[in-house]
Amino acid sequence: MFVKHLIVAHALLLTIARMLYPGHLNNSVLWVANTLDFNKTYDASVFETTIRVVGGLLSTYDLSGDNIFLEKARDIADRLLPAWDTPSGIPYNIINLARGNAHNPGWTGGDSILADSGTEQLEFIALSQRTGDPKYQEKVEKAIVALNKTFPADGLVPIYVNPNDGTAYGTITFGAMGDSFYEYLLKAWIQGNKTSSVKPYRFFVPTLPHRIRPPFAHYRAL
Ligand SMILES: *[C@@H]1O[C@H](CO)[C@@H](O)[C@H](O)[C@H]1NC(C)=O
Ligand SMILES: *[C@@H]1O[C@H](CO)[C@@H](O)[C@H](O)[C@H]1NC(C)=O
Ligand SMILES: *[C@@H]1O[C@H](CO)[C@@H](O)[C@H](O)[C@H]1NC(C)=O
Ligand SMILES: *[C@@H]1O[C@H](CO)[C@@H](O)[C@H](O)[C@H]1NC(C)=O
Numbered sequence: 223m224f225v226k227h228l229i230v231a232h233a234l235l236l237t238i239a240r241m242l243y244p245g246h247l248n249n250s251v252l253w254v255a256n257t258l259d260f261n262k263t264y265d266a267s268v269f270e271t272t273i274r275v276v277g278g279l280l281s282t283y284d285l286s287g288d289n290i291f292l293e294k295a296r297d298i299a300d301r302l303l304p305a306w307d308t309p310s311g312i313p314y315n316i317i318n319l320a321r322g323n324a325h326n327p328g329w330t331g332g333d334s335i336l337a338d339s340g341t342e343q344l345e346f347i348a349l350s351q352r353t354g355d356p357k358y359q360e361k362v363e364k365a366i367v368a369l370n371k372t373f374p375a376d377g378l379v380p381i382y383v384n385p386n387d388g389t390a391y392g393t394i395t396f397g398a399m400g401d402s403f404y405e406y407l408l409k410a411w412i413q414g415n416k417t418s419s420v421k422p423y424r425f426f427v428p429t430l431p432h433r434i435r436p437p438f439a440h441y442r443a444l
Contacts, residue, residue: 340403
């Protein structure tokens, strides 16, 4: 319900913006079409780039229907994809946008961070749905399957994950470095209309309420 309200509010704002600032909106479309260039020798965070850039472009595509936003979303997502080419399918968290070489931050001792590795599902699944190309969805779901292999019975995964074998160690937290992984499990289940194809996401969530106090406890109702 809340999501529907947000979408309605968003669409309304966009309509108002179109009426008040037609030139501005068109300028932003032109800027994206002509100036926005992702071919940069820049080490980008795979997670941040996914939620902000891929997500932002896809949302704008949904709201505007302008194909340029989908093309750009695909462009940047294609540049991120090699990050998932690891033995386990758990992505590296940093990738060079022009060169495509991926790695993890030095301070993790070479390991991937749980939240960084498990928070791309919504955007990549949405991209596959809109382009008809399953490769984006396949990459992000493989990471979930890999985590599932070592997933403890209580549903809580430590924050450091080895991209070679998928094993996880370290602190368990719903704060930084863990948080959005759990969020995305729930959101992917909702995005997939709670059908059998997204059951794996749901599978992770039910054990959580035993260990967590509200507001998480109401997840059971879903
Ligand atoms: C903005 O784009 C729309 C749709 O392409 C067009 O109808 C409108 O005339 C444009 N407005 C300006 C100020 O260029
Ligand atoms: C992308 O950037 C790289 C490195 O700067 C350059 O070698 C390459 O020609 C560029 N590719 C395109 C399509 O612009
Ligand atoms: C996750 O693990 C459970 C228990 O081992 C298994 O039943 C389920 O099929 C797995 N799901 C995926 C997506 O691998
Ligand atoms: C979920 O339902 C919506 C609305 O009916 C549909 O557009 C979307 O494609 C569905 N998603 C999946 C994964 O089936």
